[in-house]
Amino acid sequence: MDKIKFDTKSLDLFYGDFQALKSINIKICENEVTAFIGPSGCGKSTFLRCLNRMNDLIDSVKMKGEIIFDDKDINGDIDVINLRTRVGMVFQKPNPFPMSIYDNIAYGPKCQGLKDKRKLDTLVKESLTKAALWEEVKDRLNKSALGLSGGQQQRLCIARTIAMNPEVILMDEPTSALDPIATAKIEDLMSSLKKDYTIIIVTHSMQQAGRISDKTAFFLMGEIVEFDETPKIFTNPNDKRTEDYITGRFG
Amino acid sequence: MIYLIEKFKKEYLGRSIVTVLGIVIILVTLSITGFLFYKGLGTFVTYNHSVWEFLFSSEWKPADNFDGGGKVGAAIFIVGSLLISFLALLIATPFSIASAVFMTEISPKLGKKLLQPAIGIFVGIPSVVYGWVGLTVLVPAIAHVFNLPYGFSVLAGGIVLALMIFPTITSVSVDAIENVDNGYKEASYALGTTRWQYIYKVMLPSATSGILTGVILGLARAFGEALAVAMVIGKMLTFPDNILSATNNMTAEIASDMGNSAQGGEFNDALWSMALLLLIISFIFILIMRIIAKKGEEVK
Ligand SMILES: Nc1ncnc2c1ncn2[C@@H]1O[C@H](COP(=O)(O)OP(=O)(O)OP(=O)(O)O)[C@@H](O)[C@H]1O
Ligand SMILES: [Mg+2]
Numbered sequence: 163m164d165k166i167k168f169d170t171k172s173l174d175l176f177y178g179d180f181q182a183l184k185s186i187n188i189k190i191c192e193n194e195v196t197a198f199i200g201p202s203g204c205g206k207s208t209f210l211r212c213l214n215r216m217n218d219l220i221d222s223v224k225m226k227g228e229i230i231f232d233d234k235d236i237n238g239d240i241d242v243i244n245l246r247t248r249v250g251m252v253f254q255k256p257n258p259f260p261m262s263i264y265d266n267i268a269y270g271p272k273c274q275g276l277k278d279k280r281k282l283d284t285l286v287k288e289s290l291t292k293a294a295l296w297e298e299v300k301d302r303l304n305k306s307a308l309g310l311s312g313g314q315q316q317r318l319c320i321a322r323t324i325a326m327n328p329e330v331i332l333m334d335e336p337t338s339a340l341d342p343i344a345t346a347k348i349e350d351l352m353s354s355l356k357k358d359y360t361i362i363i364v365t366h367s368m369q370q371a372g373r374i375s376d377k378t379a380f381f382l383m384g385e386i387v388e389f390d391e392t393p394k395i396f397t398n399p400n401d402k403r404t405e406d407y408i409t410g411r412f413g
Numbered sequence: 414m415i416y417l418i419e420k421f422k423k424e425y426l427g428r429s430i431v432t433v434l435g436i437v438i439i440l441v442t443l444s445i446t447g448f449l450f451y452k453g454l455g456t457f458v459t460y461n462h463s464v465w466e467f468l469f470s471s472e473w474k475p476a477d478n479f480d481g482g483g484k485v486g487a488a489i490f491i492v493g494s495l496l497i498s499f500l501a502l503l504i505a506t507p508f509s510i511a512s513a514v515f516m517t518e519i520s521p522k523l524g525k526k527l528l529q530p531a532i533g534i535f536v537g538i539p540s541v542v543y544g545w546v547g548l549t550v551l552v553p554a555i556a557h558v559f560n561l562p563y564g565f566s567v568l569a570g571g572i573v574l575a576l577m578i579f580p581t582i583t584s585v586s587v588d589a590i591e592n593v594d595n596g597y598k599e600a601s602y603a604l605g606t607t608r609w610q611y612i613y614k615v616m617l618p619s620a621t622s623g624i625l626t627g628v629i630l631g632l633a634r635a636f637g638e639a640l641a642v643a644m645v646i647g648k649m650l651t652f653p654d655n656i657l658s659a660t661n662n663m664t665a666e667i668a669s670d671m672g673n674s675a676q677g678g679e680f681n682d683a684l685w686s687m688a689l690l691l692l693i694i695s696f697i698f699i700l701i702m703r704i705i706a707k708k709g710e711e712v713k
Contacts, residue, residue, distance in 0.1 A: 214603060247605035257596030260619055269614065270604035319600070326604060 164191040167330060167360045168213060173227035175208060177220070182208045184384040186227070190377075192329075195352060195361045197371035197392065200381030201407070206364045209381070210332050213362065214249040215242050247274065250323035254335040256315035258307035258322070263290075263299050266307045266318055270326045285325055293321035294351050313344025320351065324359075331355065333363040337370070349374050368408055372396050380404045446692065453689025455682035456485055467686055473650060475680040477673075485683040489652055491690070493567070493662035497642060498635035500571030500656065505579045506628055510617075512579075513586035513624075518612055535580040544644035547573040552645055555657070565647030565659040573641050578631035585630060589623020590616060622709025626702050633698040637691065639664030663687045 168190040175183035182205045190196050198206040208217070215236060217223045228235045236245055247270075258266050267286045276282060286303070290296040295317040299310070307318055316336060323331055333352075337345040352361055352374050365371050371378050372392060379389040380401075388395060388404045399405045456462050460481040470486025512532075516524030551572055555564030593616050601611040617624075647659025648669065667684050674680040 216599065216603060219599070219602065243605045243607060245605075246603055251599075251603035253596065253599060253603075255596060257594065257600045259597055259600065259615055269601075270606065273604070273606040273610045273614070322600075322604065 164194065166190070167192045167231070169228075169230040170212075171228040171230070173209075173212065173225065173229060175205075175212065175217070175226075176222075176224045178222040182384050183212075186386055188379060188386055188389055190360065190362060192360050193356060193358075194376040195356055195363065195374055197375035197378045198362070198364045198381055199366070199368065199371050199378060199407070202366075204381040205384045206381050207334050210251075210334055210362065210364055213330070213332055214246050214251055216251065218242065247326050248328050249330040249332060250326055250328035252316070252319050252323055252331065252333040252336045254338055256312055256319055256339065258310070258315050258318050260306065260308055262304045263307045263310070263318060264303040267322050267325045270322060274326075289321040289325040290318075292324050292355070293317045294347060295321055311344070313340045313347065316340060316344070316348060317351070320348070324355075328359065330360040330362065333361065335364050335366060338366065345370075368396070380407060382407070449685070449689045449692050452682065452685035453692075454686075455677070456679070456686040460485075460679045460682060462683075467683075471652065475674075475683040476678070477675055477680040478678050479675070481679045483679050485679070485686070487663070487683070487687055487690075489650060490661055490663040490666050490687060492652060493646065493660040494636060494664070496567050496653065496656070496660070497570040497574060497646070497662055498632055500567060501574035501578055501635045502628060502632055504571060504575035505582055505631060508575075509579055509582035509586055509627070509631075510624065512583050513590055514612060514617075516583075516587055517590045518608065518616070532580045532583055535576070540577065540638060540641040541644075543573050543577055544641035547641060547645040559657055561657060563647070563659075565645060565649075567646070567653050567656040567658065567660060569645040570642045570662070571656070573645055574635045574638060577638060577641065578634050581634055582624075582627040582631040585627025586620070586624045589620040589627065592623060593619045622705050625705050629698050629702050629705070633695055636694060636698075637664065639668040643668050663691060 166189045168188075170186050170188045170190075173183055173186040174181065186209060198210065200206055211217045212225070212229060213231075213236075217225075225237055227237075229237060231245070231249070234240055259269060261269070264286055267289050268282050271282065271285055276285075287296060287300075290299060295314060298314060299318075302309075307315065310318060316339070320331075320336075337348050340348070349370065352363070355361060363371075363375065375392045377390065378392045378395040380387045380395065380399075380403075382403060388399055388401045390400075395404060396408055399408065405411075456467060457464060462485050467485055467487050468491065469488055470484065471488040472484040472486040473489065474484040476483035512524075512528055516528050547569055551569050552564035552566075555566060555569055556562065557564075597615050597619060598611060601615050606614075642662060643665035646661060646665055648661045648665060649659040650661060651658070653660040667687055670680070671684055674684065
């Protein structure tokens with residue numbers, strides 16, 4: 163049995179009066195790719211954002227229940243800054259900062275106090291290499307990141323996250339704004355990142371979930387209907403609703 | 414027939430009213446500009462003064478008659494206007510940016526409840542009131558603090574103007590900050606940065622072009638303000654030695670002598686030349702603002 167990275171116990175989440183997550187229980191294992199699937203509005207992003215406490219940015223959010231990360235409840239008395247350096251996030255829309263490619267990568271480590279120029283240089287190169295972007299940008303590190311293509315921008319955002327050397331990377335539909343070739347590159351990337359990181363990805367593409375994930379959780383109206391090995395979910399789900407969804411019979 | 418009238422009403426009436434009003438505005442602007450050029454050039458055409466003399470000489474003795482032959486060096490007023498306006502900017506900008514950051518990032522609730530209405534009130538106060546308060550509170554206070562015979566000074570003008578342009582710069586900065594892509598904020602927080610790191614390193618740099626637009630708008634307003642400044646600047650025809658000396662500026666001089674000079678005389682024409690200069694300066698400000706806005710767009 164693999165080591166458990168996140169252990170969520172009866173988590174409820176409310177936006178004001180609206181309950182977006184209902185009694186979520188899920189154990190996410192280390193060095194695996196876990197996929198969240200489900201129809202729009204079922205709470206996938208909401209749950210993902212619980213894992214690095216991004217919901218703190220939304221005033222109306224109230225939570226009950228526990229999310230144990232390693233051995234501490236992240237909703238308890240923890241250092242949020244530290245949590246977010248250990249649990250990185252890549253967003254649906256590529257959102258590089260309006261700075262140079264180099265500065266985009268160096269920004270996070272610099273904010274943590276890393277000043278040594280040589281170390282930063284190495285870190286930038288390493289992160290870009292891991293994100294399969296180094297060859298394409300090594301001659302234009304000082305050019306604005308906004309001049310990159312959408313797919314390159316998204317790999318830059320992944321590189322930026324890797325530069326923090328996190329333990330977990332959360333990805334919210336990271337390829338939904340990209341063309342098939344850029345998508346393929348990022349999927350390859352995820353498989354190669356798996357050995358160093360725990361990856362949790364939200365996706366609307368069944369094929370993507372099937373290709374890249376070890377385990378899949380099916381969300382429906384704020385609940386996790388089923389969570390199991392990906393092949394099992396896709397070939398022989400226990401719940402009728404899961405089957406309806408993955409076969410496209412779902413309304 | 415009825416159908417045609419209906420159609421006319423629906424389609425053409427609204428559009429023609431808007432077009433006509435638009436043309437009227439353009440015509441008015443053009444005629445004011447034309448009129449200012451016509452009046453303002455009299456000094457140089459009718460009375461044969463050089464632009465050089467007007468801009469760079471400090472000898473101001475225009476003849477209040479139609480023979481001319483006086484001196485029209487406006488340098489003191491020009492320097493006065495520049496000094497006071499930039500001083501006002503220097504004082505107001507830090508407060509404006511700090512308030513804008515407070516209202517958008519630190520405490521939007523308090524900001525929207527307290528600061529926003531307060532700023533609205535600031536805008537609504539007529540300039541004569543600013544001048545009057547400046548005259549009764551600020552001028553004596555400066556005299557007292559710095560141990561001077563009187564407190565009319567560049568500093569007094571700068572502070573009064575700073576109060577007047579503070580709301581402009583603040584509200585434009587708030588807009589600029591609110592326009593910063595929310596994705597930057599999420600990205601920054603997700604990298605484990607603090608709120609201040611985000612504000613300094615990402616948010617403010619991204620909002621710079623918008624904030625600069627506010628600053629230039631404030632500067633334009635400061636340049637054009639007459640009444641409040643006239644009341645506290647001291648109206649002395651000398652260059653100021655430091656920011657505690659009295660001096661004069663263009664708007665104050667125009668306001669105080671436009672009625673005391675013969676229409677079309679040299680004195681009167683010299684005042685018109687200053688008005689023209691103010692117009693040209695405001696055109697330059699608009700131009701700069703355009704350029705900055707364009708640069709900002711390019712970055713996005
Ligand atoms: N900031 C918010 N305030 C109030 N309600 C919200 C907020 N964000 C999301 N919701 C609601 O919570 C529910 C879950 O939203 P969430 O974004 O988690 O869905 P999702 O599964 O990620 O959907 P999608 O696949 O479309 O991204 C939705 O009904 C949504 O309307
Ligand atoms: Mg979502």
